[in-house]
Amino acid sequence: MLPPSLSFAVLALGTAVYAKASFHAALQDIHIYARQQDGNATGPSTVLLADLATGGAVTPSGEIIRSILQNTAPATVDNSIVYTRPAAVANRGQGGLDSVACRQDTCCVWSYIVAPMNTSVTVPDFAQDGSVGSGGADGSLLLSAGELQRSENRGMGNYADLMLSWRNAFSRYAPGLTVADLIQVGATVATVTCPGGPRIRTFVGRPDVDGRIPPPAQHLLPSPDSSAATILELFAAKTFSATDVVALAGAHTVSHQYVTEPRYAGAPQDTTDGVFDSRFYAETEAAVPPAGIYSFQSDKQLSTDAATQSLWSQYAQPDAQTKWAEEYATAYFRLSLLGVQKLNGLTDCSGVLPLAKPVP
Ligand code: HEM
Structure with missing residues (x-):
């Protein structure tokens, strides 16, 4: 039996709550709209989120985010965009971290944090349930009781330890630092x-969830056994189009599996390990996959289902890297918000x- 779908809960709750014209209702409504408009459409979703949907863009950041969500601006930044630390910090090396000038510049502490980060691949916290007011990119994976121990988050313990170690190391320089x-x-x-x-545009300033709020409902994440229809429905309830889903699945170009099939623990999902390339798509849809890779059934389903097969095949073309990387960034940017x-x-x-570095 399929797990209860968030979208049905959203539809049921949405009607009752909308009558109260609450902010919460507006969020539910966005989910319903997204499901109606984008679930089966091709192209990236253009549904606005949160305060951008209710009150529009009122700051420069809001305007950039709005244009990316509406797919009128790219979700990537090129290598010419480089952060420069304030002059009073610049020549102090590691010592600059503990300075007033660095504390006054939001991005300064991040220019230090990215150094130890750059060897780890992390999976975003995706469980989101508007009905309990928690979930999404709010740190609940680490902060809400029991979320990390769920079967759908198996294998995330090491990343959680890393994140908490960085928070412990850096939060005294930036009290507002969030998981x-x-x-x-x-x-x-x-x-x-x-x-x-x-190089995906990266904003900071997300608040952490209050760890005392109940964590998001379980089974909001697709499993490796999910059908394409189930995966599309779960993502559509979070405003993603079919194009977004197929693009995001390409993250498995750099993944390994450990717990899905223990006999092949450590197996990658394509032959170009560690390279963020679109080769994953051709190798997943191949009738005879290359030796040594393990393809998730969910990805196989997406590569063959009538709703997603042509999207998958586009990314499987030998020259699809640029298109896929842009569309991945657009969908990931949405995910991160x-x-x-x-x-x-x-x-x-x-x-x-x-x-950014090109594919070798
Ligand atoms: C379409 C729905 C998805 C399903 C069913 C799915 C399923 C899985 C499974 C089963 C694993 C391997 C777990 C193991 O056996 O150790 C995995 C790994 C991974 N997935 Fe997904 N995934 C999905 C979407 C995503 C998305 C949207 C992203 C990122 C944008 C992502 C990023 C990753 C990464 C980075 C790993 C590797 C983790 C590691 O190496 O430790 N996945 N996924």
Whole structure:
């Protein structure tokens, strides 16, 4: 039996709550709209989120985020965008971290944090349930009781330890430092560190969830056994289109599996390990996959299902790298903002990211 779908809960709750015209209802409504408009459409979703949907863009950050969400601006930044530490910090090396000038510049502490981050690949916290007011990119993976221990988050313990060690090391220099931001910056740093990985625009300022609020409902994440329809439905309830889903699945170009099939523990999902390239798509859809790789059934389903097969095949073309990397970045950018209520209040720190490297 399929797990209860978030979208049905959203539909049921949405009607009743909308009558109260609450902010919460508006969020539910966005999910319903997204499901109706984008679930089966091709092209990236253009659904606005949170305060951008209810009040529009009222800050420069809000305007950039709005244009990316509406797909009128790229979600990537090129290598010319480089953060420069304030003059009073610049020549003090590691000592500059503990300075007034660095504390006064939101991106300064991040320019130090990215250094130890750049060898780890992180999986974003994706469980989100509007009905309990928690979930999304809010740090709940680490902060909400029991979320990390769930079967759907198996294998995440090491990343959690890393995140908490960085929070412990850096929070005295930036009291507002959140686990929610550490997870998201960790993911964009890791992505661009891989050759071929897009340099995805990176904002900070996400608040952490209150760990006392019940964690998001379980089974909001697809499993490796999920059908394409189930995967599309779970993602559509979070405003993602089919194009977004197929693009995001390409993250498995750099993944390994350990717990899905223990007999092949450590097996990668394509033959170009550590390279963020689109070869994963051709190798997953191949009738006879290359030796040594392990393809998730969920990815196989997406590569053959009538709703997603042509999208998958586009990315499987030999010249698809640029298109896929851009569309991956667009979908990932959306993923990194789910559940954040005040998008107008975020700060763009993209310049602290390592520089992008081409596919070899
Ligand atoms: C479409 C739905 C998805 C399913 C069903 C799925 C499933 C899985 C599974 C089963 C594993 C291996 C777990 C193990 O056996 O150790 C895995 C690993 C991974 N996935 Fe996904 N995934 C999905 C979407 C995503 C998305 C959207 C991203 C990122 C944008 C992502 C990034 C990763 C990464 C980075 C790993 C490797 C973790 C590691 O090496 O420790 N996945 N995924």
